[in-house]
Amino acid sequence: MRKADRHLLVATLLTFLPVLASATPGDPGASRNTLERLRGLLDPDPAPAARHHLATVTPSSAELIFRLRDHSELSVELSEGVVRIGHEPVGHYSPGGELEDAWWDLVSSTVSLPTEDAVLMVREWAPRGLQGEDAKAASRIRERTRQVKAAPPSPAPQAIPPAPEGGLVIDLSDLGDQARLEPLLARAVRESGPGLRLTVPGGQARLGDFSVGSGESLVGHLLVLEGTADVYGRLDGNLLAVDGDIVIHPGAFVSGDVLAVGGHVHDEGGEVTGEIRTLGSLGPDAAVPVVEAAPALSPVTHTLRNIAGLAGVFLTLLGIGFGLVLFGRPQLEILSDTVSHSFGRAFVVGVLAQVLALPTFGMLVVGLILTVVGVLLVPFAVIAFVLLAIVAILAGFLSVAHAMGETYTRRRLAAGILGSPNSYQYVVTGLVGIAAVWSGWAVFGWVPVAGYVMLGAAGLVTWLLATAGLGAALLSRLGARENFAGRILPAEALTDEYLWATPQFGVPAGRRPGAPRTPER
């Protein structure tokens, strides 16, 4: 096998593996669904299937109608020189010509045939020797009739035996309860076949076509699977047909509800005292009747999942932090200095901001609404408020990380350990520190009580830091106001006396014995 072929084989296997594996082990229905999807893709003839056909021939017209499984129909009619498909004129033919003869023969032949044979005959119909309009019309007819294929025949009519204890039970006393019925019916359809066992409390279940005769009276609910239910007589109970029609003939009486799933209810003049319902189809999600609870994760899986989540959040914040350093380092440093120098004040402001955020937002919106022009600004104000809040929280939190990293790095430098004193390093160090707080939960989060305690502790610490960061962002106006950080000294304070007596950042200064205190700003 060539190398490229091996690659192709591996890629194919890897691609299909999840699809095939998506079928739950031990669930034949899921496997069958997957295989049906594959089969559907490979099916060269995805034409709609015909359930019934109707042929009508008169001296002046010949019409063939196919009723399709998707509840649509295809009609082809040749009448008085006009060809109609779906009741729309699509062409002309010569009365008494070759096409008329061929079509009349075809329609007449299908009258006595079962639908599957009629479909085959129509699909193979290819009159020869046609010319002009006749040839064009025949071509259009063939083009449309080839889009029809025969539906598999209904199963032979038979009673479905009751299920043993613990088997499938479908209670038909309330046909309005779709949520309960759909999964059960889906299971019945999935298991449909000679081996199907099904109990209908207070009634009976049938497979294939079934009819209640005109002199007949049936007591109890009736379920008909994969067949047409014809009611000529009396039914005292509810009637449900799945993948089939229900026909209420003149003189029929049903003293209950009627529901056709995947079919139609034809009310031809009978009486139904209950509700008449149709449901398009059983949902694909209904194929799984019971959703089992997810199995408990093992401690290793739990830990790996937590670590992966923590790493994801860490990397995301790291990316945003690097972007912030790259594009807004001065503002980030001001925020960071605000946190360092006014942590308590920043925290209090952060708490107040969280308390007042919603009332402020409400007042902003109401205030804008009350002014005539302001109403137009409401959408923009809402978006701006939300964006500002997100930016303030994120920038504040990263500035806390920056401050933590800066403090740690400077202490290491002061201790003589070489490092890289730049903002990137500060952000990384700070985020690693915060991640360390969460690492305990990531590793031991699966432990029954301790896990929750660690989660709570890490959450509390993170909230404290984020609150201080938010407060710093507000105090420093997102880094635009420097004096809260103590970065700008007033001009009058820039005296030798001040500089001598005031400790500068990172440079401890001694106090002159007996000197007065530094004047406050």
Place this chain on the structure above:
Amino acid sequence: MRWIALLTPVGLAAAISSPAAGQALQTYSATRQFHGEARLVADVEFGAGTLRIGPGPAGSLYRMQASYDRNRYDAVSRWDGARGAVTLGLRSRGEGGIRVRADKELAQSADIRFSPQADLDLTLELGAAQSIIELGGLRLAQLSLETGASQTEVRFSQPNAVKCTQAAFSAGAAALTVRGLGNSRCEEIRFDGGVGSVMLDFSGAWPANARFEASIAVGGLTLRVPKKVGVRLELDQFVASFQPVGFVRQGRIFLSENYATAERHLDVKVSTSFGGLAVEWIE
């Protein structure tokens, strides 16, 4: 070429693993034959989509045809035989979240028809819906309409066959239009509005006098009244705007110029804080 060969199974697998059938709209219909019922109590709950309501054929008491997002909604048709009451509509399964999809896939719709032979007590609760509700030709005995963020048009194109005791409209952030209220034969009409835009058109046959009470928070209310009808307007306002065109003011009461001579009268009482009220005169 090798890449095409590698990508082909990927596309194939994607096609298999995302079956379109799971996203299709479910179709549902429910109908009940008319068996001489004198009265029908109908509750319509409609979460989202396009809704049409109107008179149906004589042979059925009610009929609903709906197509809906089966993953998020359930079709409802519940009959209470003891009360002669039915609940119809599309009810959300209550699963939150935001779904990003093409509009076509979310195009839920329902068409509901009621018998023109039974007296109808109709209650409508509409969510994010676009609705056209034709009540002309029905035997409407009582109406209650509650609508959220919707666009709703209610029509009385033909005179109501019976007297209606009350029509109550409640609209949140909705655009509500009611046409032909003069055909409704409702003795009392109430409106409770939030921040939406509402237009009530009182054109019609006017077989009897009517009372109208409205409470508006912030939205705008426009009343379109035929010139032949005498109007008495009592306005309780805070910061509301109102131009009394065609009215004569008597204290807090506004009387239309033809009030004394008009054959039919509409007594209007409006309470509003910040809403706007406008009265337009029509032929």
